[in-house]
Structures are given as C-alpha cells and as structure tokens.
Amino acid sequence: MAQRSYWRIWGLALSLVIFVSWATPLAAQDAVRKFTVVNVLYEGSKMFLPSVLAVSQGDTVSVTVINNIPGDPPNHGFAIPAFEVETVVNHGEKKTVEFTADKAGIFDIRCQLHPAHVHGQLIVED
Numbered sequence: 183m184a185q186r187s188y189w190r191i192w193g194l195a196l197s198l199v200i201f202v203s204w205a206t207p208l209a210a211q212d213a214v215r216k217f218t219v220v221n222v223l224y225e226g227s228k229m230f231l232p233s234v235l236a237v238s239q240g241d242t243v244s245v246t247v248i249n250n251i252p253g254d255p256p257n258h259g260f261a262i263p264a265f266e267v268e269t270v271v272n273h274g275e276k277k278t279v280e281f282t283a284d285k286a287g288i289f290d291i292r293c294q295l296h297p298a299h300v301h302g303q304l305i306v307e308d
Contacts, residue, residue: 220250236307237305238283239283245279246278247277252273253273259296260279261292262290264285286306288303290304
C-alpha cells in the first residue's frame with residue numbers, strides 16, 4: 183500500500199512538471215515588449231532612435247515616443263499604419279502607444295505628419 187502511494191505522488195509530481203513546462207512557452211509568447219523611441223535631429227536629418235524594433239507575433243508592444251526635435255514645426259508623429267497605430271507628440275513631450283503584433287512581417291514606422299523625414303521598421307517574427 184505504501185509503495186502505491188509513493189508511485190502516485192511521483193506520478194502527480196511528474197504530471198505537474200510536464201504541465202508547467204508545456205504552459206511556460208505559451209505564456210512567454212504573449213509577452214509585453216517595451217520600447218522607448220526618441221525622435222532626434224542629427225546633422226540635419228530627422229530620425230527615430232532606435233529605428234528598428236523587433237518583436238514576436240502575438241506580443242503586446244508598448245512604445246513610448248519622445249519628441250526631442252527642436253524648432254518648427256513643434257510636433258511630430260509616430261505611426262505604424264499596418265497596426266493602425268498613430269499619435270502626435272509635441273516637442274519635449276512623450277506619449278505611449280500600445281498594440282498587439284498579430285501578424286508577421288516587416289512594417290513601416292513613420293511620421294505621418296512629415297512622411298519624407300522620419301522612417302523606421304517594425305519586424306514581427308512568427
């Protein structure tokens with residue numbers, strides 16, 4: 183009888199280990215990825231730093247955008263059209279946008295107010 187209880191405990195422990203190891207990767211896939219992107223002026227060129235963001239499909243993406251470009255115009259945009267993300271940030275301010283990267287691919291990041299000036303890429307890996 184004692185041996186039967188011993189095997190039952192081992193069976194439950196093994197089942198728990200298998201369940202935890204199976205469930206952990208599922209939770210990791212739905213991570214929140216946080217970035218800070220600064221809009222800067224460098225040698226006459228306006229750019230996002232960093233200009234490339236990489237995430238996994240299914241991630242929740244949180245991007246804090248800081249407008250550090252002085253002068254006129256005082257505001258600049260941050261948009262990822264493929265995910266319907268769009269915001270405007272005044273000089274010296276910051277704003278946070280959040281979305282789910284629900285499709286894989288390489289997507290444009292741009293200033294929707296001044297499309298010729300500032301560009302970047304969002305890489306979503308499946």
